[in-house]
Amino acid sequence: MTGTTEKKAALLAEKLIAARRSGERLARSEADMLGADFETADAHAVQSFVFEAFGPAGAFKTGRKVEAAPVLVAPIYSDVLRPTGSGFTASEVKSCGIELEIAFRLDRPLPDLNADDFAERARACVTALPVIEIVDGRIEDFPTLPDALKLADNQVNGGLVWSEPETEDARSFVEPVVKLSFNGQAVVSGPQKVPGGDAFQTFLAFTQTIGKHLGGFNPGQIVTTGTLTGLIFVEPGTVVEGHIEGLGSVSTTYR
Template identity: 35%
Template sequence: MTEQEIAAAVALLVQARRSGKQIEALPVVPSSVAEAHAIQDHLAALLGETVGAFKANAPPGKEPTRGLIFARMIRPSPARIASSEVPHLGVEGEVAFRFTRALPARDTPYTRGEVSGAVVALPAVEVVSARFRNALTRPPLEQLADCIANGALVPGTAMQDWPNLDMARLRVSLLVNGKPVVEQQGGHPTGDPLGVAVALVNMMREAGGVRVGQMVTTGSWTGLRFLKS
């Protein structure tokens, strides 16, 4: 994408976020993860939004990706969110990590031990809602440019003793209106949510690092569930 094409994509996403009106597609689909990330970063700057968290993916053998979650859309549990803010009404049960110390930009990669020592773990619900009318039909890099369709994040209570948990085999329950929709053991896409956090930290090494208090949510254990208002 040229700088003009990136600017046009950003302008359309800004308009969609400010107006609440969904769009069909971007003028040009990004051709790389770097271009999609650049669109996100320009979007945050133009909107003047503070980045409070990230959603991250780190599929084995593939390039990791991240989506920005703006601070005003982080709603501590128990949360109430207007359907007008997140019209697609998707939810995913996840494990997130909150950074208890900064991991600033640097040349060398952060190790798993360094990241583990800088976070606490917490349960979270990611609310999924895109700026595209039919988000799931859009190409993956176009969804990535739209912050991977993040609508909001609802973090729960942090667990200081999380290193003692068998993270690959956590028991997961998702209830809707008091009725279980998912009840299972395990289910994370990679079985290693901390590994996704490590990938996020190293993605951010050349983009200012991560700050104290920021969070990263690390992938759905429940699949994407679309609810009603």
């Protein structure tokens, strides 16, 4: 990060903090100007500044479009991490995007990252969960933001609803059978491929990437692994129900 981008990161963070507090989105033109040369380190610097005002993180977003790609890291603040059945209001979330995902909750400290059997031992430290991510941004026209600006704004996260799994039996982290319904009407149904190939492998890559960023990944925190349903926006008054075969169901309401 250069001195110029560091100053721009601090200024963008100030504006994102103001946007979160006022509920008024930052102008896209201003965000584009500040983030024009941003790379991942610059986006993480913005996250760190905003985290000081709104942390801690109850969860993280990760994911990747293809298996060989680096994974992203973005915080989900504790005040918008809620159990199944909880809702979000239009005053909290201005534009409510919905994504059904597989997530992993860390139940006990991870083993040494360099251990030869790290993957096997890490699997025993986590519980897989069905989750619904709420997508919203603090910048105008946030769905079309460049990748670095999305990452700077916490990968446009607005909240996360989680549920305890209903079973530990057969499940797929590669192509699970899912169902997503709005007000009782199915909008996505059937087998859906996990972005990046395998949700657990994406989780493992996240553990190797986060390091001490925003306090690191600690027991009790959850990490998502990418949408199974695409991003779908809903209007106030929508009851959202998701089901992942082998994991169970999760629901929320946008009021």
